[in-house]
Amino acid sequence: MSFSQENGRSYHGWKPEKGYILPSDQQESDRLDMQHYIFYLTFDGAFYTSLAGMEGPSLKHVLDAGTGTGIWAMDFADTHPRAHVVGIDLSPIQPSFVPPNLTFYIDDLEEDWDFREPFDFIYGRMLAGALTDWPGFVQRAFENLSPGGWLELADITFPTLCDDGTLPPDSALMQWNEHVIRAGHMLGHSTEKTKRGPLTQWPRDPKYKEIGMWSEHNFCGGMYWLSVALFTRALGWTADRLEVFLVDVRKDLRNRSIHAYWPM
Numbered sequence: 001m002s003f004s005q006e007n008g009r010s011y012h013g014w015k016p017e018k019g020y021i022l023p024s025d026q027q028e029s030d031r032l033d034m035q036h037y038i039f040y041l042t043f044d045g046a047f048y049t050s051l052a053g054m055e056g057p058s059l060k061h062v063l064d065a066g067t068g069t070g071i072w073a074m075d076f077a078d079t080h081p082r083a084h085v086v087g088i089d090l091s092p093i094q095p096s097f098v099p100p101n102l103t104f105y106i107d108d109l110e111e112d113w114d115f116r117e118p119f120d121f122i123y124g125r126m127l128a129g130a131l132t133d134w135p136g137f138v139q140r141a142f143e144n145l146s147p148g149g150w151l152e153l154a155d156i157t158f159p160t161l162c163d164d165g166t167l168p169p170d171s172a173l174m175q176w177n178e179h180v181i182r183a184g185h186m187l188g189h190s191t192e193k194t195k196r197g198p199l200t201q202w203p204r205d206p207k208y209k210e211i212g213m214w215s216e217h218n219f220c221g222g223m224y225w226l227s228v229a230l231f232t233r234a235l236g237w238t239a240d241r242l243e244v245f246l247v248d249v250r251k252d253l254r255n256r257s258i259h260a261y262w263p264m
Helices: 026-042 051-058 071-079 134-143 172-186 206-233 239-254
Strands: 003-006 009-012 061-065 084-089 102-106 119-125 145-154 196-198 260-263
Touching (some): 026 071, 026 206, 051 145, 071 084, 071 102, 071 119, 172 206, 172 239, 196 206, 206 239
Parallel strands (some): 061 084, 061 119, 084 102, 119 145
Antiparallel strands (some): 003 009, 196 260
16 A cells, blocks of 8 residues: 655555545554544443444444544454454554454445445444545445444534633634634535533543543644645645644643533
């Protein structure tokens, strides 16, 4: 599998026309694993929220769509040893040592699926910046579900929200949200249960303060790389201009009087 270099980071070179905006290297793998832990904390240790997870032994065939590093698929396979778990991703960044009931494939979820048997449970997380043909994806998922099977999608939404007026509409953080949304539309990235994921360590509650700590670390580590492809490709910014702008965004993040959170 070939990789391309952009803004000093590696991006997977297979199907570059897909326009996937995040890098594909060890630094990104570490961030994805941290992201998994944030979801784990937010949802109280649950790896899924649909009723599919309650069915236990009846889950025979499970698909992790957009598996990334494969960390969710590995955890699911470990806790459901009777299920056969399949993880699919464009990037070959999954480990080679995995549970015996787990198989990884490098493939494109927006192309035709050719699985031999249907799935009881299809799970996709943080796919908002990865897929462009959502109706097609949902249709393929439906066609590959067994009768009574479940599709569960988990993601954050933009823009960042704030309930107590501590995030000014003209702040750098809100401007960043607006730029990301606009650039995403320009590049074609366009039953629900919502949790609040604090962006920083502002909450008093210990659970949400810990989530905020990890979220702040995760966001600060990935903010530039989430932004740079969008801002340089779609908005015409230079990397230097982005760096200067993000200085103010980071100042907003360090301001504990701003009570911002992600809907998750």
